[in-house]
Amino acid sequence: MEKISAIVPCYNEEDVLEYFYNEICGAAEEMKSSAEFEFLFIDDGSKDKTLEIIKKFAENDDRVHYISFSRNFGKESAMYAGFQNAAGDYVAVLDADLQDPPRLIKDMYRYIKEENYDSVATRRVTRCGEPVIRSFFARCFYKLINKISKTEIVDGARDFRLMTRQMVDAILEVTEYNRFTKGIYGWIGFETKWIEYENVERAAGKTKWSFWKLLIYSMEGIVGFSTAPLALSSIVGLVMCLVAVLAIFFIIIRKFIFGDPTSGWPSLVCIILFIGGIQLFCVGILSQYMAKAYLETKNRPIYVVKEKR
Ligand code: UDP
Numbered sequence: 158m159e160k161i162s163a164i165v166p167c168y169n170e171e172d173v174l175e176y177f178y179n180e181i182c183g184a185a186e187e188m189k190s191s192a193e194f195e196f197l198f199i200d201d202g203s204k205d206k207t208l209e210i211i212k213k214f215a216e217n218d219d220r221v222h223y224i225s226f227s228r229n230f231g232k233e234s235a236m237y238a239g240f241q242n243a244a245g246d247y248v249a250v251l252d253a254d255l256q257d258p259p260r261l262i263k264d265m266y267r268y269i270k271e272e273n274y275d276s277v278a279t280r281r282v283t284r285c286g287e288p289v290i291r292s293f294f295a296r297c298f299y300k301l302i303n304k305i306s307k308t309e310i311v312d313g314a315r316d317f318r319l320m321t322r323q324m325v326d327a328i329l330e331v332t333e334y335n336r337f338t339k340g341i342y343g344w345i346g347f348e349t350k351w352i353e354y355e356n357v358e359r360a361a362g363k364t365k366w367s368f369w370k371l372l373i374y375s376m377e378g379i380v381g382f383s384t385a386p387l388a389l390s391s392i393v394g395l396v397m398c399l400v401a402v403l404a405i406f407f408i409i410i411r412k413f414i415f416g417d418p419t420s421g422w423p424s425l426v427c428i429i430l431f432i433g434g435i436q437l438f439c440v441g442i443l444s445q446y447m448a449k450a451y452l453e454t455k456n457r458p459i460y461v462v463k464e465k466r
C-alpha cells in the first residue's frame with residue numbers, strides 16, 4: 158500500500174491542533190482503501206503547549222511522528238525538516254490552522270494517480286478576510302516578481318500541495334539557507350495541477366505573520382529568485398551620467414547667453430541630495446545580495462532539532 162506523509166509546521170498552535178488532528182484522521186479514514194498516512198508534525202519552537210499536545214497524539218497513534226526545534230526557525234525551515242524526514246511515496250504540506258482542508262488530499266491524490274501530475278497545488282482565488290493593504294501589497298509583489306524573475310511564482314499560491322517522491326527529492330537537492338519554497342517549487346519544474354479554492358479563515362488562534370515579516374519574506378523571494386535589482390542599479394547609474402552630461406551642456410550654453418550670475422545654490426543642494434540618495438539606494442540593493450551571499454557561505458544548518466520521534 159502506498160504511503161502519504163503529511164507535513165504540518167506548527168508554531169504556537171495549541172488552540173487548533175485538536176481540531177486539525179480530528180480532521181486529518183477523518184481524511185485518512187476516507188482514503189484507507191487506497192493509501193496509508195504518516196503525520197509529521199514539526200514543532201517550530203512553540204512557546205505554548207503545542208509539543209505536549211503532539212506528544213499526546215503520538216502516544217496513542219503510531220502514525221504520528223514529530224520533530225521539535227530548539228527555537229523558532231520559521232516555516233521555511235520547518236517545511237525543509239519535514240521533507241528531509243518524510244518517508245512516504247507522496248508528501249503533502251499543510252498548515253495546522255485548517256486553512257488548508259485536509260480532505261482535499263483525497264482529490265489531490267486522485268489527480269496525481271489518474272492524470273499523471275507530479276504535484277497538485279492549491280491557490281486561492283479570493284483574499285477575503287484579509288486586510289485590504291495586505292492583499293494590495295501581495296498582488297503587487299506577485300506582479301513584480303513575475304516580471305523580473307524567470308521562475309514562475311503563482312499569485313495566491315498556498316504552500317498546501319501534494320507531491321511525488323521524485324519532486325520531494327528534487328526539493329531536497331536545493332539546500333540553500335535563504336529558502337523561499339514558493340520559488341523553489343517553480344524552479345525545480347515538473348507538472349503541477351492547480352486547484353482553486355476560496356480563502357478560508359483560520360479555525361482558531363492568530364496568524365503568525367505580521368506585515369513586516371511578510372515584507373521581509375517578499376524581499377527574500379525577490380533577492381532569491383531575481384538579479385534584476387542589481388541590473389536596475391547599473392541602469393540608474395547610467396541614466397544619471399547621461400543627465401549629468403546634458404546638464405553640463407545646458408550650463409555652458411546658458412553661460413554664453415546670460416553671462417554668469419552666481420545663483421543656484423538651492424538647486425545644487427537638491428541635486429547633491431538626490432544623487433546621494435540614489436547612490437545609497439543602489440548600495441542598499443547591492444548589500445541585500447551581499448548579505449544573502451554572506452549567510453550562504455557560513456553554511457549554517459537550516460534548523461536545529463531538540464527532540465524527535
Ligand atoms: N508557522 C511555523 N513557523 C512560523 C510561523 C508559522 O511553523 O514561524 C506555521 C503555523 O503554525 C501554521 C503555518 O505555518 O501552521 C501557517 O501560518 P499562519 O496560519 O500563521 O500563516 P497565514 O495562514 O496567516 O499565512
Ligand code: MG
Nearest residue numbers: 252254256359
Ligand atoms: Mg493560516
